[in-house]
Amino acid sequence: MERPRHQGMAKNTYMRWRLPLVCLLWEVAMIILFGVFVRFGPEADAHWEEEKQEMNVTSDIENDFYFRYPSFQDVHVMIFVGFGFLMMFLKRYGFGAVGFNFLLAAFGIQWALLMQGWFHSFKTGKILIGVENLINADFCVGSVCIAFGAILGKTSPIQLLVMTLFQVMLFAVNEYILLNLLHVKDAGGSMTIHTFGAYFGLTVTRILYRPNLEQSKDKQGSVYHSDLFAMIGTLYLWMYWPSFNSAISEHGDAQHRAAINTYCSLAACVLTTMAFSSMLQKKGKLDMVHIQNATLAGGVAVGTSAEMMLTPYGSLIVGFICGIVSTVGYVYLTPVLESRLHIQDTCGIHNLHGMPGLIGGIVGAITAAAATEDVYGKEGFIKAFDFTGSYKTWSPSVQGGFQAAGIVVSLVMAFAGGALVGKQEGSMERGVLSSACG
C-alpha cells in the first residue's frame, strides 16, 4: 500500500543514513542510561503497598498519580497536538510541523527524564520517577517546541535533534540554578520554559540567518484549511493552559488557585487581542495570526504567579496587557526584528513566548515581593513560598529579588546556549552543503 509522499518532509538525500543512525544510536544510549539510572519512584513501585502502611497513608487515592495525572494528560496534549498543530499554518509545512515536532518531543522527553532526574530526583544512585517527572519532561520539551517555532522550515530533522539534545541539557541546568540555587518559584515556567525557550530559539535563528529565504515568501503563506488546523492547536493550548500552570503546584489550594488565575488571564487576553488585531488592520478585519497566537500570551504571563495569590482581577490585568503587547509585537516588532536584526522568527515566538515570558517573570517577582502573612495566612505563607529550613528567615522582598535574578539568569543562559547551538547547527549545515556539492 504505497502512498504518495508529501512535500512537507525534507528532501535531503543525506537523511537516508544519517537520520536512522542518529535515532537508533540515541535510542540505544537512552536504553543503557535508563537501565543504569532510572527506576520507579516510591508511589509507582510495587513496594508502595508496604510503604503506605509505614507512612500512615490510609487510601490509595492519596497517591500523587491522582493529584496530577489529569493535568499531565492535558499538558501532553498541549505538547503534541497544541504545539504541533499551531505550527501547521504554513501552507507547505503541515507534515513537517507535526511530524518533526512528534520526533523531537519523543526523543526530548526521554532525555529530559534523565537530565532533570539527575538534578532533581537522584537518590542513592538512581533516578526515581513518577507522574511529576513525566510532567516536567513534557515541560522541558515544551521549551524546545517553542524554539522550534523560530526556526521552523529552516532546519533538517537531524539539526532539530541536535538542538533538542543541547537545549534539554541547558534547560535542566537553568532550571536547577533557578529552582534549587536561587529558590525561585516558577511552576508554570514563565522563566524556565517560555523566556528561556524563546530567546534560545531567537538566538539560534539569528545565527542561521539566510537572506535569500525571503524570496520564497509564497511558501510562508497559509491556506484556509491549514489555518483551521492551526486553530485546533491554538484552542487546545488555550483550553488546557490552566492545567499547564497548575500541574506541578503544591497539592490543594495552590493547584486550585493556579487554574483559576490562568483561566481569568486567558479570557481577558482574548478580548484585547481581538481589539488590537482589528484596530491595527487596514480594514478592521481580524488577523488569524493574532488570534492563533496572541490569545495565548495571557497563559504564558501568569506562569510564575498563577499559584500565588495573584487574585482573579490581577490575572485579568496581566491578560489585558499581554494581549496588547503580543498583538502589537506581531504587527510592528516582528518585521523590524527581521529587517534590522536579521532575526527570522517564523512563528513569532518573541511575541507569544518571549515578551509575555519576561512579563510573567516580572509579575511573579512583584507578586512574591508583595506577599504578606495577612493575605496568605500564617501557614499558607510558609507553604506557598517554601520558607522552611535555610529559607526560614527569607522575607517576601528577598524572594522577589531572587525571582528577578531568575529572569536575568534565564536570559543569559538562553543567549549563551543559543549562540553555542546556533553555531553548531550552522557548521552542520555547511558540512551538508559542501558534501552535497562535492
Next chain:
Amino acid sequence: MERPRHQGMAKNTYMRWRLPLVCLLWEVAMIILFGVFVRFGPEADAHWEEEKQEMNVTSDIENDFYFRYPSFQDVHVMIFVGFGFLMMFLKRYGFGAVGFNFLLAAFGIQWALLMQGWFHSFKTGKILIGVENLINADFCVGSVCIAFGAILGKTSPIQLLVMTLFQVMLFAVNEYILLNLLHVKDAGGSMTIHTFGAYFGLTVTRILYRPNLEQSKDKQGSVYHSDLFAMIGTLYLWMYWPSFNSAISEHGDAQHRAAINTYCSLAACVLTTMAFSSMLQKKGKLDMVHIQNATLAGGVAVGTSAEMMLTPYGSLIVGFICGIVSTVGYVYLTPVLESRLHIQDTCGIHNLHGMPGLIGGIVGAITAAAATEDVYGKEGFIKAFDFTGSYKTWSPSVQGGFQAAGIVVSLVMAFAGGALVGKQEGSMERGVLSSACG
C-alpha cells in the same frame, strides 16, 4: 509576516473602531468589577492550609478541585472546540464560527462569573470563586453558543457581544429562579442551558428575519473538509457529554450515576439517528447534518435527570426517542419553521437543543415525581433532592411539579428575553445600515 485574510471574517468597515472600543471598554469594566467583587473561594485561597485543620479535612485530595477539575476541562473543550467546530460546517464560515465563538465565550465566561457569582456565591460583599464557578460560567456561555447557532452568519461580532451581555444576565436570573426559588434540580441544564438557550436564539433569529437571505443558499452549503472539521466538534461534544451532565452534581454516587446515564442515552441516540436519517433520505444514504447534530440529542435530554435514579434502561429509552425526534425535526420541521414562521435556524438548534431540552425537562419532572425512598435509600433520597431545611416536608410529586414549573419559566424567560435582545439587535443593524448608506 502578512498572511491573506479570509472571507469568513465579516467585512464591516465599522468594525475597525467599534469592535476594539467595545472589547477594551468591557474588559476594563470586567477588571474593575472583579477588583471590587471577586476573590478566591476558601478551597483556592492560601488560607485553606489553616481552614483544613479547623474543618478536620485530613487530606489535600478532598479539595473540590480534585472532584471537579477533570470534568471542568472536558466541559471547557465542549464549549470552545465542540461548539466552535460543530458550527464550522458552513462552507464560507469556518473562521467566523470558531473565531467569534472564541470571542463571545471568552467575554461571556468573565461576565458569567460575576452575574452567577452575585446570585450564588456572594458572601460578605465578595464573590468567592472556585472550580465549580468556572464550570458554571462555561455552562452559562454554552447557552449563548447554542443561541449563536441560530443566528450564525447573520450578525456582526458586535451584535454577538451585545447578545452575550444580555443573555448571560437573563441566564443568571432564570437560573436563580429555577435553582433557588423553585428548588428545581437541573445539573446538566436541560432547562437552564438548552431550553433557555435554544428558544432565546430562535426568538432572536425570528426578529432578525431577512427574506433575501434565502438567495445566497450556496453559501449555506458545506464542503467535504468543513464537514470533517464539524465531525471533530460533534465527537468531542458526544464523548465529553457525560462530564457535562455530571460536572456539578453532588460528590460521589451522583456524579458517577450522571456519567453512566448520559453514556447510555447517547449510545442509544446514535442508532435511532442513523436509522431515521437513512430511512428519510431518498436513496437511503446518511445525511451528515443528522449525524453531526441529532446524535447529541440524547445528552441534552438527560441533562436534568442524569443525576437521578433514571437507570440505564431509562436512559436508553430517552436516547432512543430523542434521536428520532431530532432527526425528524431536521427533515420536516426546520423547513416549515423557515417557510411558515420565518425562523431561519442556521444550525437547527431547535432540533438539537430546543425539543430535546423540553423533553429533558419533562423526563426530569417525571423521574423526580416517581422517586421513592425504596429506590434511593433513606439518606440517598434526602441527599439527591436536597430535602433539608425548609424543603424537609416536600414529597417527590411536589418536586416534580416544581420541576415542570421550571420548564415554563425557562420558556417564558427565553421568549421575553429573546424578543428584547432581538429588537435591540435589529435596531443596531438598521443603525449600521443607515450610517453606511448615509
Next chain:
Amino acid sequence: MERPRHQGMAKNTYMRWRLPLVCLLWEVAMIILFGVFVRFGPEADAHWEEEKQEMNVTSDIENDFYFRYPSFQDVHVMIFVGFGFLMMFLKRYGFGAVGFNFLLAAFGIQWALLMQGWFHSFKTGKILIGVENLINADFCVGSVCIAFGAILGKTSPIQLLVMTLFQVMLFAVNEYILLNLLHVKDAGGSMTIHTFGAYFGLTVTRILYRPNLEQSKDKQGSVYHSDLFAMIGTLYLWMYWPSFNSAISEHGDAQHRAAINTYCSLAACVLTTMAFSSMLQKKGKLDMVHIQNATLAGGVAVGTSAEMMLTPYGSLIVGFICGIVSTVGYVYLTPVLESRLHIQDTCGIHNLHGMPGLIGGIVGAITAAAATEDVYGKEGFIKAFDFTGSYKTWSPSVQGGFQAAGIVVSLVMAFAGGALVGKQEGSMERGVLSSACG
C-alpha cells in the same frame, strides 16, 4: 437545509430499509435487555450514602469514579476520535471511516455492557455497572474498531453491525476464559484486545477477498488533508495510551506504574519507527503511513506488562523493538500477505495490532515469570498478581505459563471466530448481490 451528500457513504440502495430496521430492532432489544438485567453498581447507586457508612468509607473521593473517570474519558476519545480519524487517511473514505466507526462503536458499547456484564458483573440476577464497566465496554469495542481497520472500504454498514454483534460476544467469551479461567493478567489488552481483534479482522478480510479490488487502487490513495486528519487520530491514540493501559489496573501504584511504562515504550517506538521508515524508503523520506501507525506499536506491546514491574528501561526496549517490527511489517510483510495469502489489510492492522499484540503477550508472560518478592515486596507481589484464594500457591513461573496459554487461546478464538463471521458476511454479500441483480 439540504446539503450535498458525500461519496464516502455507501450507495447501497438496500440500505434504505435494512439499516433502519436493524438499528431500530437492535436498539429495542438493548432496551429490553437493559430493563431486565442492568442496574447501577453500588458506587453509582443512591444507596451508596448508606453503604459508605457500613463500609467505613470516610470520604466521597474514595468512589471508584474518581480513580478511573479521567482515564475513561481518555479511552473514550481513543475509540471515537482516535480510531475514527486514524482510518480517515483513505481519500474517499473519510466520512465512512468516522461515521461507521461511530455507529458500530455506539452499538457495540451497549452490547458489550451486557455481554461483559453477564460474565463479570452479574450479581443476584442483575448486572451492576459502574465506571469500570464503561471502560471495559470501550475496550471491547476497541477490538472491533481494530478488526474494522482490516476490512475498511469492503463492507456495508449492516455487515459491520453484524460483525460487531458476533465479535463482541466472542470477545467476552475469550476475555472470560483468559481473565477468569486462566487467571491471566491483561489490563491493557495486548491479548484480549489487540491480538484477538487483529487476527479476527485478518481472518474476516481473508474470507471476503476480492481480487478485482486491486484495480481501484487510486481510491486507496490519500490526500494531504486526509493525512492531516489521520495524524489527529494518531496523536490522540499516542498521547492517551498511558490512560488506556492503566485504566483498569489496581488502584494506586499499579495505575501509576502502567502509565509510566506506556509513556516510555511509546517514546522509544517513535524513534525507531522514524529511523526504519527513513532507512527503508528510496529517498530517505519518511512515510506518513509508518508515522501514523507504527509509532503506536509500543503502546500495544506493553498492554499486558505495563502494570507489572517492567521498569522504564524494559519499556524502552519493548518500544524499540516494536517500532522496528511494525515498520518493517508495513514495508515487506503487508504486500506479501496480499499477494501470497490474499489478505487485504487496508490499514495494516497486522503491523500495528497483530504482531505487537503477540509481542505484548510474550513480554507479559516473561515479566510475570520473572517476578520476585524482592522486586515487588511481599504484599505488592500478592497484590500485583492476585495470588490469593485458590491462587495462593501459584508461583511466578506458573503465572507465566498461563499467560502464554492466554496468547494461544486468543489466537484460536480469533481464527475460529473470524472464519465463522467472515463466512456469514460473505453469504450476506452474495445475498445482496443476487437480489440486486434479480
